[in-house]
Amino acid sequence: MKPLILQGHERSITQIKYNREGDLLFSASKDNKPNVWYSLNGERLGSFNGHQGAIWCIDVDWTTTKCMTGAGDNTCKIWDCETGKETGNIPTASSVRTCMFSYSANMAVYTTDKAMKQPCEIFIIDVRTIDDSFSRQEPILRIPISGSRVSSILWDNLDESLITGHENGEIIQWDLKTGKKINSIKEHDQLINDMQWNKDCTMFITASKDHTAKLFDAETLMLLKTYKTERPVNSAAISPIAEHVVLGGGQEAMEVTTTSSRAGKFDSRFFHLVFEEEFARVKGHFGPINSVCFHPDGKSYASGGEDGFVRVHSFDSSYFEYNFDY
Amino acid sequence: MPVPVPEEPKSSWADEVELEGGALPPSTTEVFDNGIKIVTEYKVTEEGKKVKIVRTYRVEKRIVSKSIALRKIWKKFGESANDKPGPNPATTIVGEDVYMQFISSKEEDNKPEDEGIDKLKALGDKNVVKCRNCGGDHWTSKCPWKDTILAGGKLPDDKKPAAPGGPGAESNKPGGSKYVPPSLRDGGAKRTDGPNMARRDDNYCAIRIANLSDSTTETDLEELVKPFGPIHKLYLAKDKQTGLCKGFAYIHFKFKNDAAKAIARLNGHGYDHLILSVDWSKPMNSQ
Structure with missing residues (x-):
């Protein structure tokens, strides 16, 4: 396969996401301009200019009208996808680490870092109408986190609860009506970099610095599967059509300069969802992969790396013909 | 794209x-x-x-x-905002072909290697080590015949009776450190007939085809001679600069009979408006 290489960023990619139909690919990086691309031919639709700091997270609603970014400049911004204009701006007390629209996109959540004597906090906001008063609007719910900070977040598909992944490897489920913990588990030992749903939001996969990715049941937080590697996993995604997961990682960015790209193992690794066994690899990046995601049709996937490139891979027929021996 | x-x-x-x-x-x-x-x-x-x-x-x-x-x-x-319709080559490039490397399960991966090593271990020194002196399965330096008169002789019981006795013959033997060309070993005269004849046998299956037109290619030639029997080697002389045929070729047949048949049939045969002349190939040294 010939990947499309998208070179719109000057610094490392932090998160990439497809919209619901998969025709657009949103990419956020540590330079301050998130980009949006046509996933089919790699054409850049535009960039969202306005942030002053590293963008840590990006999300798009299900109608692809609104896009949300959180950045290190202590703001969380809402953008209009069609024009690229900034429509809403929420100033925060510390940098915004994660953000996500709820399934209906009536609400959105963002979390702030524990920094500058500010605690880590979860904010739930109403995003139905975005006008001039938006930045002064009070959040619907504020949950201060006393322990380890939130490093990744997921809405459940009924907009009733939240799942947060924490720096110490903890996973907590929150009830939104009361703002209380429903459930919490600690299956990871280190920072959870990324969490992603499967297609029907019944399971989610976590990617952790402790060299594993794990599959959990969404309702009970029961550990279902563990995918072991020998390096930190920065991102993991579940194929919407096959029983495959893709893991992206590599050693930490600070150690990259002291290892060769061959030894660094910066390839995307494909595991079987059920048998937890690796069956394929795809090379390409020359830095660790920070974010991977499957196209919603499952026929291609994209990866964004520390090297600042986004690579969009369309699978060959060999991938679809491959049968896992068991 | x-x-x-x-x-x-x-x-x-x-x-x-x-x-x-x-x-x-x-x-x-x-x-x-x-x-x-x-x-x-x-x-x-x-x-x-x-x-x-x-x-x-x-x-x-x-x-x-x-x-x-x-x-x-x-x-x-x-x-x-200022990009033209279609991908901008400054931001979007098509990467080099990458392939998905499929990994068969790890146990299988390791097995063949281990098996190979086990096999080698089972063999021990038997086939791996061969003494240059006596051909036995030990290192040359540890050859029990090393310091004896037999050192350097091939197999002790083989050639010895055949070699004529006497000090003269002994000095001719490929012993010690002095290199002796194969043609001189065991008394040069002895070799000239018997073994050499056998070795030149393949020359005797070789035929030379001359008067080929310069447009002849190796495939043409192969088609021409294939019906006579299996071919061991085929050489078409070509001009270094132009790559055109120089007008002759050598064919090594596997069997002498086939070669003879080819000569009988092809000599005087009209090919590409030229009349071929085909004969046994002369041995190299006589040319």
């Missing part, structure tokens, strides 16, 4: 004269019926060289849902 093909500046002086004066030809776009679009652009690089850039695109039509179609006609914004 775009496949940019940067081209060298034109080398023809006539073209350079035409382009002189700073006026670059306008960029052209050709659209073909089969969905191929070729865009030709001219520009001056930083070093002042004029470059022609030809990009070939395949235009694809896809039927998509309304919402996607609507998004396709959105105007570009932000950093891309």
Whole structure:
């Protein structure tokens, strides 16, 4: 396969996401301009200019009208996808680490870092109408986190609860009506970099610095599967059509300069969802992969790396013909 | 998908004269019926060289849902506001081919290697080590015959009775450190008939075909001689510069009978308006 290489960023990619139909690919990086691309031919639709700091997270609603970014400049911004204009701006007390629209996109959540004597906090906001008063609007719910900070977040598909992944490897489920913990588990030992749903939001996969990715049941937080590697996993995604997961990682960015790209193992690794066994690899990046995601049709996937490139891979027929021996 | 093909500046002086004066030809776009679009652009690089850039695109039509179609006609914004329709080569490039490397399960991966090692271990020194002195399965330096008179003789019981006795013959033997060419070993005279004849046997299956036309190729030749029997080797003499046939070829048959048949049939045969002359190939040293 010939990947499309998208070179719109000057610094490392932090998160990439497809919209619901998969025709657009949103990419956020540590330079301050998130980009949006046509996933089919790699054409850049535009960039969202306005942030002053590293963008840590990006999300798009299900109608692809609104896009949300959180950045290190202590703001969380809402953008209009069609024009690229900034429509809403929420100033925060510390940098915004994660953000996500709820399934209906009536609400959105963002979390702030524990920094500058500010605690880590979860904010739930109403995003139905975005006008001039938006930045002064009070959040619907504020949950201060006393322990380890939130490093990744997921809405459940009924907009009733939240799942947060924490720096110490903890996973907590929150009830939104009361703002209380429903459930919490600690299956990871280190920072959870990324969490992603499967297609029907019944399971989610976590990617952790402790060299594993794990599959959990969404309702009970029961550990279902563990995918072991020998390096930190920065991102993991579940194929919407096959029983495959893709893991992206590599050693930490600070150690990259002291290892060769061959030894660094910066390839995307494909595991079987059920048998937890690796069956394929795809090379390409020359830095660790920070974010991977499957196209919603499952026929291609994209990866964004520390090297600042986004690579969009369309699978060959060999991938679809491959049968896992068991 | 775009496949940019940067081209060298034109080398023809006539073209350079035409382009002189700073006026670059306008960029052209050709659209073909089969969905191929070729865009030709001219520009001056930083070093002042004029470059022609030809990009070939395949235009694809896809039927998509309304919402996607609507998004396709959105105007570009932000950093891309000034981009033309289609991917901008500055931000989007098609990468080199990468392949998905499929991994069979790890146990299987390790097995063959281990088996190989086990096999070698089972063999022990038997076939791996061979003594250069006596051919036994031990290191040469540990040969029990090392310091005896037999050192250097092939197999102790083989040639010894055949070699004539006497001090003269003994000095001729390939012993000690002195190299003796094979033709002189065991008394040069002895070799001339017997073993050499046998070795030249393959020469006797070789035939020489002359008076071939210069357009003959190896495939033609193969077709010509194949019906006679299996071929061991085929050599067609070709001119180094032109690559054309020099007019003769050597064919080594596997069997002598086939070679004889070929000579009988092909000698005087008309091929490519020329009459072939075919005979046994003469041995190298006699030429």
